[in-house]
Amino acid sequence: MITLENISHKFEIGKKGKKTIIPVLNDVSLHVRKEEIVTIVGRSGSGKSTLLNIISGFIHPTEGKITIDGTDVTTFNEAKFADFRLEHLGFIFQSFQLIPSMTAFQNVELPLILKGVPEKERIEKTNNMLETVGIKDFADHYPSELSGGQQQRVSIARALIVNPPIILADEPTGSLDSETEEDILNFIKKLNSELGITFLIITHDERVAQIGHRTLEIADGKLVKEAALV
Numbered sequence: 375m376i377t378l379e380n381i382s383h384k385f386e387i388g389k390k391g392k393k394t395i396i397p398v399l400n401d402v403s404l405h406v407r408k409e410e411i412v413t414i415v416g417r418s419g420s421g422k423s424t425l426l427n428i429i430s431g432f433i434h435p436t437e438g439k440i441t442i443d444g445t446d447v448t449t450f451n452e453a454k455f456a457d458f459r460l461e462h463l464g465f466i467f468q469s470f471q472l473i474p475s476m477t478a479f480q481n482v483e484l485p486l487i488l489k490g491v492p493e494k495e496r497i498e499k500t501n502n503m504l505e506t507v508g509i510k511d512f513a514d515h516y517p518s519e520l521s522g523g524q525q526q527r528v529s530i531a532r533a534l535i536v537n538p539p540i541i542l543a544d545e546p547t548g549s550l551d552s553e554t555e556e557d558i559l560n561f562i563k564k565l566n567s568e569l570g571i572t573f574l575i576i577t578h579d580e581r582v583a584q585i586g587h588r589t590l591e592i593a594d595g596k597l598v599k600e601a602a603l604v
């Protein structure tokens with residue numbers, strides 16, 4: 375589902391004459407199979423977010439090839455990647471990234487509006503999705519009127535609403551207490567086993583890493599370890 379071949383990335387900071395090159399990823403290759411959960415761990419600053427941003431098309435790597443869901447996206451420009459993301463990738467973030475002025479329903483409906491789905495179909499799909507994630511009763515609540523776990527469920531619903539085959543998650547339980555964390559992790563496992571959604575998750579958290587069929591570690595810009603946990 376996701377194949378990275380020989381990805382390297384260097385950031386360049388500073389002005390002309392005083393440029394500093396920061397090498398972050400060095401010859402990273404990775405293959406995430408269909409219906410797999412892969413977790414990526416690594417110290418702060420090891421390059422996890424950079425890797426996720428490269429797969430998401432927000433950062434163009436200095437070198438290497440990226441194939442997602444059978445499509446070579448390496449040379450996609452911003453607009454092309456934005457369209458591709460809408461069809462193929464869902465995102466879950468630590469901070470939920472919900473729009474505060476929109477209700478749970480409106481947050482989940484938004485990707486369908488961006489895709490141009492007609493209103494009647496949008497309402498039906500959004501209601502079904504709110505039911506799937508167990509927050510139908512909270513459809514009219516604003517994010518500030520929801521618990522952390524409920525907000526993450528809304529954000530998962532928003533990620534799932536366009537049926538992406540792959541979900542990319544950045545510390546999906548980083549803002550949650552341990553009980554709610556367990557609830558969300560079980561929910562991710564269920565989405566994987568029942569709907570066949572592929573997950574790539576980056577995390578510091580051992581409990582999150584444990585839900586991966588495989589866990590990879592990034593250190594010094596390289597993927598250094600691959601451990602099967604289940």
Ligand SMILES: Nc1ncnc2c1ncn2[C@@H]1O[C@H](COP(=O)(O)OP(=O)(O)OP(=O)(O)O)[C@@H](O)[C@H]1O
Pocket residue numbers: 385386387396398416417418419420421422423424425
């Ligand atoms: N836009 C940027 N410009 C310059 N350097 C950057 C940029 N983004 C990240 N870096 C550097 O790249 C390295 C990797 O950062 P990255 O955010 O990918 O790490 P991380 O493993 O996700 O860290 P954390 O777990 O703390 O979020 C760090 O040294 C960081 O300072």
